[in-house]
Amino acid sequence: MxxxxxxxxxxxxxxxxxxxxxxxxxxxxxxxxxxxxxxxxxxxxxxxxxxxxxxxxxxxxxxxxxxxxxxxxxxxxxxxxxxxxxxxxxxxxxxxxxxxxxxxxxxxxxxxxxxxxxxxxxxxxxxxxINKLSKNQLINKMKPAYRDQKLTQIINNVPVDKFVWEEFRLTKAAAYTIGLLQVSNIAVEQFGGDKDITFFTLLNIINEQLSKKSGGIAFRYITSKGEIVLLLKKNKKESLIIAKEIQINIQQLLGLTCTIAIGIEVNSAVQLSLSYQHAKSMIMNRNVLRNNQEKIVINNDEIEIKSLMDYGSSIKIAIQTGEMDAFHSLIGQIQTDFIQKKQLCLRQLFHLENEYQMLSARWYKEFNIPFSLPTDLEERIQSFIDKEDVFQLEAYKDRKKREIALL
Known part of the structure; x- marks a missing residue:
């Protein structure tokens, strides 16, 4: 002292x-x-x-x-x-x-x-x-977790007390629209690999913008990893304008290009899950190969998902030859079949990666090689999405070639 x-x-x-x-x-x-x-x-x-x-x-x-x-x-x-x-x-x-x-x-x-x-x-x-400071720090630390939990429940149609709506100033809205932003691995890497700091920073930027517009609130959607949900107290047209402003802010402050999908406009809380599912569908069906496409997604077509299992016999022959050239030819054929009109969506990529891991497990088991199936399939795909929010196909293929060569 x-x-x-x-x-x-x-x-x-x-x-x-x-x-x-x-x-x-x-x-x-x-x-x-x-x-x-x-x-x-x-x-x-x-x-x-x-x-x-x-x-x-x-x-x-x-x-x-x-x-x-x-x-x-x-x-x-x-x-x-x-x-x-x-x-x-x-x-x-x-x-x-x-x-x-x-x-x-x-x-x-x-x-x-x-x-x-x-x-x-x-x-x-x-x-x-000291006790008061610690208590306040704990309360401040718990606030985002409480917000994320309660608002996730609303999106999932879990009943919450009406004071929750009042607490987050979500009442008295003529229309609601859900916006959805997926946080890429490249964004997390920009913050030293710390996901919590990444979400904290992005949510601060987004909620500051929403506060200025009295537009709603953004939160971390805890049901699905890597998602930020924008619960907007606006119709679809107004939500689109706000989403573009948020996108510009993130680009200017963090140097990151992010895609935001805008769901359907609804007029009640029980319909918010419909708006979320629509936004999720658009995120999953967006073309991840093009850099010049609109990063605010409001509509896209359902894409037919192709199966890697259709190539089971060709994969078996390639493995039996023991030559990588056979796989290079096969990978080229799969790319041609899967990517038509330079279109490749996240839904197809997740499906492809899942089937690839299942086939790999089958062959590792046949050759008595110890293995464990990865549980982070979504993150494995997200790791190939760059700062411009574009999937790096060639890097992904090179990774698969190395894995196959090791087998």
């Missing part, structure tokens, strides 16, 4: 330094000032816990110092030291929160009794401040 002695008389400062039991009260640093102005400089730079202050001093007296501390530094405890047994000074000292006062000449026993009591008061108040 630190102590500051403020008095224009040096012998008084020396007397307090000599008489006080600093070590017994865990005070290791003692500073001095001859007036209130110098005291304020020390308080601002060193934050002493205990301050002894004279009342009559040049430049700035004790009353002015106590007033300043009452307004700017309430964490310190003050002991007034005065040679005047004057009610006027004592009243001022008490008014501005002084803990106690000592009369000159200072009695050593009175000094140390007062110091012990004031130090204990400071410790008790500091513990209360």
């Amino acid at each position: 630190r102590a500051l002695i403020v008095d224009d008389e040096k012998h008084v400062r020396e007397g307090i330094k000599l008489l006080a039991d600093w070590e017994g009260n865990e005070i290791t640093e003692i500073y001095e000032a001859s007036n209130g102005e110098d005291a304020i400089k020390i308080i601002r730079s060193l934050n002493p816990e205990i301050i002894f202050s004279d009342m009559k001093m040049p430049k700035m007296d004790g009353t002015q110092l106590l007033k300043w501390m009452d307004e700017h530094y309430c964490a310190g405890k003050t002991i007034v030291v005065t040679g005047y047994d004057d009610y006027h000074y004592m009243r001022k000292a008490m008014h501005y929160g002084s803990s106690d006062y000592l009369l000159k000449p200072i009695d050593p026993e009175m000094l140390n009794d007062t110091l012990i009591r004031v130090v204990n008061e400071w410790k008790a108040e500091e513990m209360e401040r």
